[in-house]
Amino acid sequence: MKFIQPHRRSPGDTGLIPLINVILLMLIFFMLMGRLTPPEPLNVTPPTANTGRAPTEAPILLLIDAEGRMALDARPIEADALMGRIAALADPASQPVTIKADARLNVGSLRAVLTLLRQAGIARVDLMTVGRP
Template sequence: MKLRRPNRRPPDDGRLIPLINVIFLMLIFFMLMGRLTPPEPLDVTPPAANAGRKPDEARLLLLIDAEGRMALDDRRIGADALAETIAALADPASRSVTIKADARLDAGSLREVLTLLRETGIARVDLMTVGRR
C-alpha cells in the first residue's frame, strides 16, 4: 500500500505583499506632506556669509522680507507695534534680537530697524546669514 504525501507548499506570501505596498505608500505620503518645522510668516532669504555661529534659542527672532514687512516671533508686526512690543518687555536691556533679513532688503530700511531697536534699549542685535560652502 502506497501512501501519498500531501504537497508541501511554501507559505503563501500573497496576502502580505499588498500590506507592504500600502505601508510604503503611506510612508511616502507622510514624508512628502509632513513638515518638521512650522512655516515662517514671511518668505525671507538671508544673505550669505563665510563664517558665523548658530543663534541662541532664547532670543527674539525678527524676520524682515524684501519689501520691509516684519514678523516678530511668528507674528506679523509693523514698525510702531515693534517698538511698543519691545518696550513692554520686562527688561529690554537684557534681551537680544536676532534679525533674519532678506538679502534683497535695502540697507536704509535695515538701518531704520536697527536704530529703532537701539532706541528701545535692546542690548544685543545679531544679523542672521547663510553660510557659504
C-alpha cells in the first residue's frame, strides 16, 4: 500500500502574501475615504488671474464667502471681532494676511474688510486667486 505524503511548506513560506494583500486593500480604502486636509468652514471660489506668485510663508488665512461671512484660520468670525483675533495671532507688521474671497463678493464688502485690517495694523495683505490653465 502506498501512502501519499502531504505537501509540506518550506520553513520560509509563512503565508504572508494574503496578509500583504489585506494591508494593501486597507491602505487603498483609507486613501480613498480619508481627507488629507480638513474642509473649509465656508464655500469659497476665488477669482481667476493670469499672473501671480506662490505664497512664501505661512500666512494668516481669512476666508470670505459670497454673502460676506468670514472665517479666520478655519473658525467662523464676525467683523467686530476680527481686529482683536488678528492682533492676538501674530505681529501685524511682519506676518501677512491672505484673503481668500469668493469671486461673487461685492467690492464694498471687501473694502470694509481691508479697512478693518488696516486699522488692526496689518502691513501686507495678499488676495488669493486661481490661475488660469
